[in-house]
Amino acid sequence: MDKLLIRGGRRLHGDVTISGAKNAALPELCAALLTAEPVTLRNVPRLQDVNTTLKLLRNMGVSAERSEALPDQVVLDAGALDKPEAPYDLVKTMRASILVLGPLLARFGQATVSLPGGCAIGSRPVDQHIKGLQAMGAEIQVEHGYIVAKAKRLRGARITTDMVTVTGTENLLMAATLAEGETVLENAAQEPEIPDLAEMLIGMGARIEGHGTSRIRIQGVERLHGVAHDIIPDRIECGTFLCAVAAAGGDVVLKRARADHLDAVIEKLREAGAVIEAGGDSIRVKGNGRLKAVSFRTSEYPAFPTDMQAQFMALNCVADGTAKVTETIFENRFMHVNELVRLGARIEVDGHTAVVQGVERLSGATVMATDLRASASLVIAGLVAEGETRVDRIYHLDRGYDQMEAKLRGIGADIERTKA
Numbered sequence: 389m390d391k392l393l394i395r396g397g398r399r400l401h402g403d404v405t406i407s408g409a410k411n412a413a414l415p416e417l418c419a420a421l422l423t424a425e426p427v428t429l430r431n432v433p434r435l436q437d438v439n440t441t442l443k444l445l446r447n448m449g450v451s452a453e454r455s456e457a458l459p460d461q462v463v464l465d466a467g468a469l470d471k472p473e474a475p476y477d478l479v480k481t482m483r484a485s486i487l488v489l490g491p492l493l494a495r496f497g498q499a500t501v502s503l504p505g506g507c508a509i510g511s512r513p514v515d516q517h518i519k520g521l522q523a524m525g526a527e528i529q530v531e532h533g534y535i536v537a538k539a540k541r542l543r544g545a546r547i548t549t550d551m552v553t554v555t556g557t558e559n560l561l562m563a564a565t566l567a568e569g570e571t572v573l574e575n576a577a578q579e580p581e582i583p584d585l586a587e588m589l590i591g592m593g594a595r596i597e598g599h600g601t602s603r604i605r606i607q608g609v610e611r612l613h614g615v616a617h618d619i620i621p622d623r624i625e626c627g628t629f630l631c632a633v634a635a636a637g638g639d640v641v642l643k644r645a646r647a648d649h650l651d652a653v654i655e656k657l658r659e660a661g662a663v664i665e666a667g668g669d670s671i672r673v674k675g676n677g678r679l680k681a682v683s684f685r686t687s688e689y690p691a692f693p694t695d696m697q698a699q700f701m702a703l704n705c706v707a708d709g710t711a712k713v714t715e716t717i718f719e720n721r722f723m724h725v726n727e728l729v730r731l732g733a734r735i736e737v738d739g740h741t742a743v744v745q746g747v748e749r750l751s752g753a754t755v756m757a758t759d760l761r762a763s764a765s766l767v768i769a770g771l772v773a774e775g776e777t778r779v780d781r782i783y784h785l786d787r788g789y790d791q792m793e794a795k796l797r798g799i800g801a802d803i804e805r806t807k808a
């Protein structure tokens with residue numbers, strides 16, 4: 389099993405190109421199910437989750453290939469789909485597989501999708517996806533671990549989800565594009581990946597207004613057509629590199645980055661003492677000297693993202709002072725704490741809050757990645773720790789970061805992938 393070996397203490401210099409967003413790529417690959425015409429996605433990141441999604445779509449009879457000449461491009465064709473099913477074996481490694489449910493039901497009138505099950509950061513139910521599709525007229529049974537959904541044709545409805553849900557909003561948005569009449573999604577998620585998906589759907593002929601706000605209106609159409617769409621840059625990958633440079637020190641330009649998608653994180657980094665200069669499609673970050681510990685609370689966009697909580701906590705571990713980190717989205721997203729403590733961090737967890745008392749230095753050790761962003765926080769901690777840090781179980785990292793260690797090596801980090 390692959391591990392990362394990091395020798396800490398190097399400052400980071402140079403530039404890094406940010407990849408396409410995982411959380412936009414996954415729903416957008418699934419959106420290709422909504423049409424019988426070819427769909428081209430550009431700026432598709434090279435991630436395990438993308439590979440899993442392509443495998444899932446191929447298993448249904450969709451042709452889904454990366455272009456050999458242009459490897460960041462994927463061409464999908466769901467014209468010959470013959471099996472509207474997502475089996476457990478493919479779904480279990482990736483919760484975002486639930487995103488095939490809305491499109492399959494809307495275009496084929498039926499879908500059988502395995503329930504995704506729990507995962508390390510929390511129980512993550514999909515009741516709101518089901519409730520929304522039922523409001524659109526779907527008959528849904530949950531049997532033998534599968535969601536079995538049927539609808540002759542979905543019909544528009546007004547749907548208010550109990551909480552803000554990102555993939556829930558995406559599933560219902562995709563389903564509504566082919567429903568009969570108007571759908572209004574209230575309490576919709578506003579994460580940048582939602583307007584990106586909506587723009588792609590509009591390019592396919594969908595009629596959508598209000599995306600990027602908490603009320604999205606969709607007028608259903610009879611059919612959608614093919615499109616070529618560019619995926620937005622990954623704001624979480626970008627935020628991860630911002631934290632890494634701020635913590636390790638140095639001067640790095642992140643290219644193909646969207647500062648306007650990261651306002652809350654950039655504000656906190658500036659409060660900590662990092663220098664951040666936002667350009668048109670790049671961000672320059674300079675870290676010089678010890679940062680100040682900064683408290684924050686995760687919440688829905690545009691507030692501080694839960695997907696950046698672990699990485700910013702790593703930075704707080706070596707900052708001056710004490711910070712309170714409150715997680716409000718997932719009930720079990722502090723799994724990195726015990727591993728950071730193994731590196732010498734001082735952190736106490738009380739319910740949804742972790743109190744981090746900054747220390748002068750961390751010391752390298754062997755640690756274990758427990759989920760995707762936890763892995764990234766351990767990499768950041770390894771970059772600032774004295775001596776060698778070995779991060780085990782990095783298949784979590786590979787799920788959502790495109791060649792992270794190569795990108796870090798490119799800016800001067802001493803990091804390598806090993807088998808031992």
Ligand SMILES: CC(=O)N[C@H]1[C@@H](OP(=O)(O)OP(=O)(O)OC[C@H]2O[C@@H](n3ccc(=O)[nH]c3=O)[C@H](O)[C@@H]2O)O[C@H](CO)[C@@H](O)[C@@H]1O
Pocket residue numbers: 410411414483484510511512513514515516517551552553554555556694695717718719
């Ligand atoms: C592929 C993708 O885009 N993943 C992101 C998406 O996950 P995902 O879409 O799974 O997360 P949600 O926004 O749905 O979850 C928010 C909260 O609502 C709860 N909930 C959600 C749906 C539901 O039917 N019932 C329910 O109770 C969840 O358990 C969680 O506590 O948004 C999360 C929150 O920004 C991010 O951390 C993930 O990176």
Ligand SMILES: C=C(OP(=O)(O)O)C(=O)O
Pocket residue numbers: 411483484695760761788
């Ligand atoms: C939690 C995450 O992803 P997923 O929803 O795909 O598990 C994440 O990207 O941090």
